[in-house]
């Protein structure tokens with residue numbers, strides 16, 4: 281008999297299966313088993329959540345984000361990327377102070393968690409403050425201190441990136457990464473140093489790639505290479521790389537990227553808004569690349585909502601490539617297992633011994649009718665606000681508008 285057990289009751293859906301009327305049993309940080317709900321009496325269960333009309337899914341993985349930028353939501357809307365970044369965002373970012381940044385990081389994390397994210401892959405300045413905000417709320421967080429050396433930006437000092445990694449490395453829910461900003465703002469020497477360091481430490485590298493036409497132009501002019509070739513020549517194009525965006529990849533770059541086993545973090549809403557463009561995700565997927573999904577930041581998205589992102593991913597890619605070229609299954613895979621694979625996590629599935637990072641959605645609402653069609657309803661009809669509870673490592677970190685770990689609720693904001 282196992283003690284201290286939690287049970288989530290409802291329909292459990294991951295990318296492999298849909299199981300109706302089950303109890304997902306959680307023991308400690310892991311999923312203990314998935315059993316028919318009528319067998320629950322055979323276990324000594326301490327707490328029961330959900331019930332009829334609930335959908336249980338693996339926690340969604342936001343694989344590229346900058347949560348503190350929630351502060352800049354609504355600023356510089358409807359501008360092209362380079363004007364937005366150079367004239368609106370960077371001048372604001374120069375003025376960050378630690379305390380303020382931590383407050384906005386926490387607000388961003390609250391939004392992400394309340395919409396079903398159990399893991400975020402963060403890339404920003406003052407990484408330590410974001411790590412502390414993540415520890416407070418209890419969300420699984422990968423985080424790298426953003427570094428650049430080709431432009432003068434005091435918050436992005438290269439040595440701070442290595443320092444942060446050494447200090448945090450792996451600290452329960454926090455995993456440090458290396459975070460060179462982008463191919464046009466980081467030199468080959470620095471990328472090589474980061475690559476060697478990451479290899480020695482078995483760390484992940486998280487970078488922006490081909491986010492704007494301007495970035496591609498600059499890299500070609502400076503290096504005589506396309507951005508993916510530049511990553512390869514710098515020695516960081518491998519399975520430990522997560523590159524966000526990849527909007528302007530050429531066919532050659534797609535083949536190279538897919539062969540490398542790196543992950544492309546697709547953030548369609550943000551880049552559709554900033555560049556009016558969609559990455560060649562379907563081509564990358566066909567070529568065998570791993571794909572994950574991300575919200576990017578609330579200044580460009582303007583939400584931190586992975587459920588909304590799934591729908592946008594499907595719809596925007598249909599506009600680009602045709603309605604039959606992308607299916608709900610693929611989008612759900614990218615939002616769960618694709619992210620888990622990129623971050624080397626045993627999550628993204630509801631199975632024995634998987635991390636108990638789970639989301640409970642209340643489907644007793646008109647937009648979930650007719651009943652059934654679980655996957656279609658999740659990707660095309662569900663809303664972030666359907667998320668009722670969020671579990672990370674088996675702990676409740678969100679419960680109907682409240683965040684038990686920080687004793688804060690929506691009404692306190």
Ligand SMILES: [Zn+2]
Nearest residue numbers: 488524576577
């Ligand atoms: Zn970004």
